[in-house]
Amino acid sequence: xxxxxxxxxxxxxxxxxxxxxxxxxxxxxxxxxxxxxxxxxxxxxxxxxxxxxxxxxxxxxxxxxxxxxxxxxxxxxxxxxxxxxxxxxxxxxxxxxxxxxxxxxxxxxxxxxxxxxxxxxxxxxxxxxxxxxxxxxxxxxxxxxxxxxxxxxxxxxxxxxxxxxxxxxxxxxxxxxxxxxxxxxxxxxxxxxxxxxxxxxxxxxxxxxxxxxxxxxxxxxxxxxxxxxxxxxxxxxxxxxxxxxxxxxxx
Numbered sequence: 292x293x294x295x296x297x298x299x300x301x302x303x304x305x306x307x308x309x310x311x312x313x314x315x316x317x318x319x320x321x322x323x324x325x326x327x328x329x330x331x332x333x334x335x336x337x338x339x340x341x342x343x344x345x346x347x348x349x350x351x352x353x354x355x356x357x358x359x360x361x362x363x364x365x366x367x368x369x370x371x372x373x374x375x376x377x378x379x380x381x382x383x384x385x386x387x388x389x390x391x392x393x394x395x396x397x398x399x400x401x402x403x404x405x406x407x408x409x410x411x412x413x414x415x416x417x418x419x420x421x422x423x424x425x426x427x428x429x430x431x432x433x434x435x436x437x438x439x440x441x442x443x444x445x446x447x448x449x450x451x452x453x454x455x456x457x458x459x460x461x462x463x464x465x466x467x468x469x470x471x472x473x474x475x476x477x478x479x480x481x482x483x484x485x486x487x488x489x490x491x492x493x494x495x496x497x498x499x500x501x502x503x504x505x506x507x508x509x510x511x512x513x514x515x516x517x518x519x520x521x522x523x524x525x526x527x528x529x530x531x532x533x534x535x536x537x538x539x540x541x542x
Contacts, residue, residue, distance in 0.1 A: 292367070305362055309376040309383040314416045323381035325357040338464060338489045345396075348373055348388045351424060351464065361386065369406030371395050371431070379422070385414035385457075387423035391465070399471050400431040401439040404448040411448075415455035424462050425476060429469025445471065452478035459483065467492035501528050 293299035311318050331354045338346050353361050356377035363375040373388040387407055391397040399407075414421055430436070430445045452459075452474050461484035467476055472492060476484060486492075493500075502509065505528055513521040 302362075306364075306376065309362070309378075309419070310417045314418065316418070318383040318417065318419055320383070321378070321381045323357050323378065325360075325380075327380040329358075331355075338487060340489075342465070342489075342491070345391045348390055348392065348424060348426070348464075352377065352386055352388060355422075356384075356386070357381065364410065365406055369400075369402035369404075371398065371400050371403030372406045374406055374410040376419070377422070383419055385410060385419040385421045387411075387421055389424070389426045391426050395431045396428065397426050397466070398428050398431040399441075399445065399448070400436060401441045401444040404430075404441070404444040408444070408448045408451045411451045411455050415457050418457065420458040420460070422460050422462070423475065424464050425467050425472065426463075426465040427468065427471045427475060428466050430471045449474045461485075463487065463490040463492060465489050465491060501525060501532070 293302055308321075309318065334351070334354055337351055337354070349361075349363070352373070352375075356379060360378040361375055362377070363373065365374060371390055371393040373386070373390050375386045377384055377386045387410060389397045389399070390403075393403075395403075411421070413419075431441050436442075449470070459479050461476055461482075463476070463484060463486040465487070466472070467490070476482065476492070505524075509521050509524060512524045
């Protein structure tokens with residue numbers, strides 16, 4: 292939002308400062324007063340240890356990119372996603388982040404998918420590499436998601452990820468599950484990605500995933516020994532999957 296006409300022109304000038312004159316040119320690099328070796332100790336505690344707690348993804352972005360260089364685009368719509376422009380050591384980049392503070396808890400809905408799709412195409416035309424912070428439990432589900440054609444827009448987003456050609460570097464801050472997580476992380480070859488210690492990814496989260504993947508075994512255990520035996524089997528499966536997850540992350 293612009294305060295007035297003057298501020299609107301200032302914002303336009305700011306956006307243009309990140310972009311080349313045409314798609315045939317490289318983006319303009321500016322001299323940065325912000326050292327690329329700058330330490331931000333706040334990043335160590337930004338993401339809570341408790342997975343149920345949220346964090347501020349915009350603060351995460353501003354701490355990583357050059358100081359005062361993050362310019363958010365479309366903050367008032369598609370709030371399940373955050374997109375914008377920034378710089379790293381003076382080099383312009385596109386920014387994409389899931390928004391765990393949104394009403395879906397970070398799951399991508401129709402508008403969030405459209406927002407990222409538009410941004411991917413802009414960055415592709417303007418030769419801007421993408422830095423994305425991934426924390427997505429999947430696409431939003433439910434009657435509201437169905438009415439807004441979430442999966443149709445989700446497929447368009449997947450197409451944009453796989454057909455655009457700019458480099459994409461992914462930072463897994465917490466979750467990367469479902470089709471949405473797979474699309475965001477696997478859209479480039481070779482894959483360029485790192486993970487926060489809190490990173491947690493796979494086909495399905497353990498909560499809900501164990502019930503879906505082992506429903507027959509859990510039902511049989513309940514028939515033989517009641518709910519107590521089913522709970523014991525669930526705890527055993529959960530411990531096995533957690534151990535496997537830790538070994539993969541350590542590797």
